[in-house]
Ligand code: TXA
């Protein structure tokens with residue numbers, strides 16, 4: 001067990017804290033730090049020891065590549081090559097911010113980051129603390145989301161403490177993550193860019209810079225049928241999560257009716273709903289995720305809502321399809337995975 005040092009992002013101007021962060025990263029150890037999307041667990045991207053430790057501490061499969069975080073656009077050219085003409089305009093439009101660009105890597109980028117691929121994901125975060133930490137390190141920082149593999153990503157300090165207290169050297173408290181969903185991952189290594197993971201930099205936003213953008217094949221099947229007996233573990237809460245689709249009253253009636261049945265089986269029920277519906281259901285625990293017309297808030301609260309149900313030890317969770325507004329691809333991508341594609345279509 002490591003004795004984790006906890007700092008605040010406002011401590012990043014203190015010489016002793018700066019020195020501790022620098023030494024920790026240069027010694028191949030890990031720190032958890034805030035970004036505008038979700039918290040990240042970071043290591044010196046050029047040091048195999050720190051990278052190896054991330055995979056170990058997260059329990060992450062070694063073929064799932066990590067994103068390299070930089071603090072200046074120029075650094076993209078140090079680590080990647082063969083840029084398409086639209087790459088610079090995209091960087092100008094969306095960096096710093098929640099966009100990761102997958103580019104052909106140069107040899108100095110360790111294979112261990114990329115899971116053996118010849119491309120690497122590069123991101124220039126908007127969060128000032130994140131950029132300060134990269135500058136303190138003086139090297140890029142590779143960082144996956146700061147969650148134990150399979151769990152919802154961390155968007156609050158308490159999530160990070162739950163997963164990594166005693167397992168990393170430093171945790172930096174940056175408060176609530178502003179965006180709440182991980183960055184858009186865009187493969188820009190080919191003539192037509194491909195969205196590998198939808199995020200808050202949306203397809204139509206990217207299309208204002210590049211005329212043609214496509215969603216990757218794997219994102220196009222909306223309700224992938226689950227393989228029998230095989231649980232897709234990603235963002236998953238401990239309770240069984242169901243997404244309801246249909247009229248508001250039908251959803252309310254369904255949840256109330258099912259709650260009675262679950263109680264007969266001694267099961268605890270939770271619901272994650274917009275404000276309008278939250279007041280109408282009668283379950284053991286209700287998480288109000290935000291107003292239906294505020295998708296940004298729904299996105300920012302999504303992972304926290306799933307983790308709060310874990311903390312309350314509910315057996316079953318009902319939520320709704322947030323299929324409205326500009327961020328619906330990003331939100332539903334996470335929610336469908338979290339629910340293992342369990343969708344109930346009501347009238
Ligand atoms: O917002 C974010 O991107 C956060 C914060 C911490 O920056 N990071 C994050 O990292 O979400 P992670 O490791 O949880 O997700 C990275 C995603 C994975 O789905 C990974 O497969 C994909 O990006 N990815 C990374 N490098 C790639 C590459 N070279 N080719 C294809 N996919 C890649």
Ligand code: MG
Pocket residue numbers: 144145153
């Ligand atoms: Mg992740």
